[in-house]
Amino acid sequence: MSERRVDEGICEVDCIDGPRAAEARAALPAEEESRRVADALKVLANPGRLRVLAALEGRELCVCDLAHVLGVSTSGTSTQLKDLRRLGAVEFRTEGKLAYYRIADPYWLELAGSVARKVHGGDPA
Helix, strand or coil, X not given: CCCCHHHHCCCXXXXXXXXXXXXXXXXXXXXXXXXXXXXXXXXXXXXXXXXXXXXHCCCCEEHHHHHHHHCCCHHHHHHHHHXXXXXXXXXXXXXXXXXXXXXXXXXXXXXXXXXXXXXXXXXXX
8 A cells, every 4th residue: 555645745646726826926025136045044053153143142242253263263263254254144333454354134143042042952942
């Protein structure tokens, strides 16, 4: 006896509900918008960049200090910071030969924190 595909969440027949499908299609965001959202999420989908955001929460650090805190090279840290700058998550100021970074938009840190809470077993309210 073959297994029922519907038990795996797969339709066993090809049946389109025209009005329902049309409503869903009309609700879809434009493909370019979906691409921009996916690109932003790709920036966050990197453990190194998430750690940079966590290290900068509530403080400003120069690239040298940040690299030391993270245990990675300054060039590796700079690459992560560049991606986060492009996203608008961090910004920097210079002081002499040093570049100090801080959170520019707390939304990205909050989003990462929200996902972390969900992954770790719930979002206490």
